[in-house]
Amino acid sequence: xxxxxxxxxxxxxxxxxxxxxxxxxxxxxxGAAGTVATLTDNGVEVVYGLVTSGQAGEPAHLSPDExxxxxxxxxxxxxxxxxxxxxHWLEFPDxxxxxxxxxxxxxxxxxxxxxxxxxxxxxxxxxxxxxxxAHPDHLAAGEATVSAVYPDARNGxxxxxxxxxxxxxxxxxxxxxxxxxxxNLHVDVTDAIDRKIEALLAHxxxxxxxxxxxPGMIREWAEANAALAGYPGRAIExxxxxxxx
Ligand SMILES: [Zn+2]
Numbered sequence: 268x269x270x271x272x273x274x275x276x277x278x279x280x281x282x283x284x285x286x287x288x289x290x291x292x293x294x295x296x297x298g299a300a301g302t303v304a305t306l307t308d309n310g311v312e313v314v315y316g317l318v319t320s321g322q323a324g325e326p327a328h329l330s331p332d333e334x335x336x337x338x339x340x341x342x343x344x345x346x347x348x349x350x351x352x353x354x355h356w357l358e359f360p361d362x363x364x365x366x367x368x369x370x371x372x373x374x375x376x377x378x379x380x381x382x383x384x385x386x387x388x389x390x391x392x393x394x395x396x397x398x399x400x401a402h403p404d405h406l407a408a409g410e411a412t413v414s415a416v417y418p419d420a421r422n423g424x425x426x427x428x429x430x431x432x433x434x435x436x437x438x439x440x441x442x443x444x445x446x447x448x449x450x451n452l453h454v455d456v457t458d459a460i461d462r463k464i465e466a467l468l469a470h471x472x473x474x475x476x477x478x479x480x481x482p483g484m485i486r487e488w489a490e491a492n493a494a495l496a497g498y499p500g501r502a503i504e505x506x507x508x509x510x511x512x
Contacts, residue, residue, distance in 0.1 A: 270309035282385035290404035292342035298445035301456025307350030323361035345469040366410035374415035379434035388412035390447035400446035447507030453496040
């Protein structure tokens, strides 16, 4: 099936290069790894930007430096499973993210380097029905990324120092928000769901303790999304699509 036929939405835009920006290692894999695999299967180049390295995660007896090393390797392995080999680590402090100008500038720099026509990030809007998806770091990463897409990355006046570094402005025409309200894009990930589960299981430090139940849970989520979106029997990841043109 062609990529356009797997993107159920009113928008006829088909991306050629996508940048995902999230707060933590494993956020992409929970929210969008099926979509990433579907994109790379269809020739779309996909790049990851990780705002933190998950250095405040589990297990708690490890030091932040040890956790950083483990979690970067796990995310790199998970990325390879869904066809992604370019990862950028922004090295902000896990657990203390704020959508301030420093974070907006770092993400704007990444957008100007990667020059994607699609950015996928976390919703900046707190959904009280999905409180785990609304971790404060996720909201901050989402808010800063949306602000970087519009207006910072495209506006040469936003951060003149980026111009001095040689990073020309770049306009990203589409944003897809993970875990967002008012979802209006439903990506058919039926052929990618096994790789999404494999990618999640690559985050051993986070998921080994629940590895038995995780595959069933992920399939149930994707099938429930599909039923809700009107595609029963399929597996779906849903997003809020934003046209920024
Ligand atoms: Zn997270």
